[in-house]
Amino acid sequence: MKKSYYLFNPGRLSRKDNTLCFVPVDEDGNEGQPRYIPIEGVDNLYCFGSLDANSAMYNFLGKNHVSVHFFDYYEHYTGSFMAKEYLLAGKMQVEQTRHYLSDKKRMVVAKTLVEGAAFNMSKNLKYYQGRGKDVAKQLGQIDSFTPLIANAGGISELMGIEGNIRQAYYGAFGEIINDFDMGNRSKQPPQNEVNALISFGNMMCYTVCLDQIYHTQLNPTISFLHEPGARRYSLALDLSEIFKPMLVDRTIFTVLNKKQLQASDFRQDINRCVLKEGAKKVFVQAFEERLKETFKHRSLGRSVSYKHLVKLECYKLQKHLLGMEVYKPFKMMW
């Protein structure tokens, strides 16, 4: 199976025949031991450190449909190198656009996405309720907002309901997480440790969705819940709504409650909280393990990883847009 590679160390990545070669470079400019990465095994690259590379390397990656995602010093997602589209399908594109253009059709998909997200959020809370956390109040709030989704008259109203649900949901984080307070959700920039992790994790989730969409015929810029193309690849934002509770939030709870990350792993910069180098590695590794985790998929009768599940979600969306099957969002059952 293809793997994601995370480049934290600065260095030079180059093409060596038909293999990738990474040569780390230390602070004094000394080259370290080169590491060779067979291209067949590379799914995508995440680049956190500073990277030297030339166009031959990007041509090579492009030919092999490998994307590179870049993050800046403050662990913001700054952009991706995406290889040329290789699965263009006019019919798919037309149907996707048609579903965006018709308010009625667009609302059907957007509501389904919010419903899926709400279900998965409350599932997370119920899981922790079962482990003795008092989140009844927040669960009650989510339950009272959820029926409003079906009656939402427009996208902005739907977004409002989604926002209320999410606010109630985040309100439970302080109870679930042992040693940290979350306070209000703060972003751009995040003000404390939990918010910093949420921002970082959501970004990782977004890139996973983007990668999976890339390997289907869906167009990543045409979205339903979020406004298309306004920022980033908005279909990836749509999809990540469904998966954030399962992939990101659960990972945050685990790394904090198991004390894999502690207060000393964060740095308080001017008006923002930042993960230290080591903290990023810990989180990315936990997140990657989460993605690799498998379960038996009921309708397929096969073992499926969480990462692959995102692609399966794309297939379901494709079928909906082609008028083959009504889209039902992935719902966490455990």
Added chain:
Amino acid sequence: MNINATLLNYYQLCHRKMWLHYHAIRMEHTSEVVYEGKLIGEESYPFRADKNEELEISLPLENEKVVLTAKIDFFDAKRGIVHETKKSAAKEWAHVAQLQFYLYLLQKNGVEVSHGVIEYPKLRQTERVILGEADVLRIEASIEKIREVLEQEQCPLKLPISKCKTCSYFEFCWVGDE
């Protein structure tokens, strides 16, 4: 509308697969079986890899709405023999139909053909294929039916799951609720 040997092959396997493939909803890139077949086709006869023997051919039908197309990997023009390499460990009817489709196209284009040969490198066997009158009728009838299915607005229904297990569209078709 272009109809090629792949569609003809899929038509015999599954109408839904054919419809999706025609509309460029493709899954072959996810299939190791397909990749293996490609490698075997490319690597099995290293001394024959003469690009000059590759042949692209097409045939517009009466009203020109349908164009039959084919990309033949190896056509021995001197002897009039079409070669096709298959990775399969078993001989299949679909392979024969594919070669007959090539022979039909060549013949309709006025090219002198003798017969086709399917090569099974894994079996170390070859199979000789000829194009009879009944085959011509069958090809023409299939093309008419393929056109009908492809012109449908709706994607055709899926087959029983037992037939889908090795298909590269399996997950696409069968993913539903978890």
